[in-house]
Amino acid sequence: MENLSIEVKLTKEPKVKPASDQLAFGTVFTDHMFTMDYTEGHGWHDPMIIPYEPITIDPAAIVFHYGQTVFEGLKAYVTEEDEVLLFRPEENMKRLNRSNERLCMPHFDEELALKGLRKLIQIDKDWIPKIEGTSLYIRPFIIATQPYLGVAPSKTYRFMIILSPVGAYYKEGINPVKIAVESEFVRAVKGGTGSAKTAGNYAGAMKAQEVAEAKGYSQVLWLDGKEHKYIEEVGAMNVFFKMDGKVVTPELNGSILEGITRKSVIELLRYWDIPVIERKISIDELYEAHQVGILEEAFGTGTAAVISPIGELSWNNANLTVNNGEIGALSKKIYDMMTGIQTGRLEDPFGWRMTVEL
Template sequence: MGNVSIETIMTQEPKVKPESNQLAFGTVFTDHMFTMDYTEGRGWHDPMVVPYEPITIDPAAIVFHYGQTVFEGLKAYVTEEDEVLLFRPEENMKRLNRSNERLCMPHFDEELALEGLRKLIRIDKDWIPNVAGTSLYIRPFIIATQPYLGVAPSKTYRFMIILSPVGAYYKEGINPVKIAVESEFVRAVKGGTGSAKTAGNYAGAMKAQEVAEAKGYSQVLWLDGKEHKYIEEVGAMNVFFKLNGEVITPELNGSILEGITRKSVIELLQYWGIPVIERKISIEELYEAHRAGILEEAFGTGTAAVISPIGELSWLDNKITVNNGEIGTLSKKIYDTITGIQTGKFEDPFGWRMTVEY
């Protein structure tokens, strides 16, 4: 499958590109997209780069009724030497296939998808913004397209990749955020779809987010769905805590998404010789650590922000401040190092970068 040629159809109506310093997140899309179809009995076929345009899909398509869809998120960066870099894209494709497995969707050839992505980026290279902090956001996704109202896996699918130039996540510098510990809603439970990157997880999380924002909080800290005591994720990010010189992150348990930034942070800390442990950590333990004066830093990790420091937590109206509401030394070092590797400013001892050849 990796030897399949990818057909290209160029747009006849190029769009006006936005200024790099005027970009928001996920509102502007490039001229082209990658598409590939799946038909039961035939497999994946017709990989193409085509003009970005609306798609026509049957109103009875399974994606609309039973939510059979998975997605990914990653970024491309352009260096001062005009090189285009991707950050661990093979990990995104592996995870997309893991999500497929959970949603009863067909496995795809990861190298073919990566080649489709590289070809798409080569064509739309001029869309990559070059102002500090900006990047090209990449959204691969797969939807079930069979028109059928029976509850069963689709027999047809469409794989697509779209691109969006995005602005700097932190326009005024990294400021720690206030987080509400969620005591009513849950994001996922073990055995559910929490470890897959699927749309329903995000739709189900919006209510808690809405309630938290109305109270002045940026995000929610999710607790486990069974005992409602163990920390899982923060918003749509993985979460880390530095306690007495040791970094702790909730272990992967079937309800937590295996983040690629999470994986990178763990590997980076191990490389630096900083103790990092994946284990259960309860919200009570965290508050006890704060009372004991050993909760030193807390931060979320994810593609969009890389690192999002936590400055305040509120649990059952008990508020605690982390590191005086300031970004921690380690959080800042992780952020600087990962973004430095992503943008080509730092050495990459891990082989995380992939250069898009022209």
């Protein structure tokens, strides 16, 4: 399958590109997209790059009724030398296949998908914004397309990649955000789909987000679904805490998404010889750490925002201010290093970057 040629059909009606300093997140899309189809018994076939356009799909398609869909998110950056860089894209394709496995969806050839992504970026390279804080957001996703109302895995699928020039994900930027500890809803449970990147996880999280935003918070801190005691994620991000000189993050347990930024931050901290521990962390432990003055920093990690510092946590009618509501020195150091590697401003000692040949 990796030897399949990718057909290219260029648009005859290029769009007007938005100004780089006016970009929001995920509201405009480039001229082209990558598509590939799967048919049971035939496998993946017909990889193409075509003009960005609406798709026609049967109303009975399984994706609409039983949520058989997975997705990824990554970014492309342009350097001062006009090189286009991707950050660990092979990790995204590996994770997409792991999500496929959990949702009973067929594996795809990761090299072919990366080939299609690189070709798509080559074609739409002029859409990559160049000012600081901007990037080209990349959304690969797969949907079940078979028209069938029986509860069973689809026999047909479509793989697509779309591109969107974006500004900062959070309007606060790198400034610390206020977070509410979620006391009613849960994001995922062990044995569920929390470790897969699938749409239902995000739909189920929206109510808690809505309630938190109405109260003036940027996001929620999720607790585990069984004991409602152990910290799992913050919003749609992994979460880290610096306590008494050590960095602690919840261990992967089957309900937490294995974030690529999370993985990179752990590797970076170990490279710096900063103690980092993956283990269970209870909300009571965090509260106690704050009370005795050893909760030094807290931050979320994810593709969209990279690092999102936490300045305040609200739990049980108590407001826990972290580092005087300011970004911590370690959070800033991680952010600067990560974005420096991603954008080509700094050396990449890990081999994380992939250059897109133009």
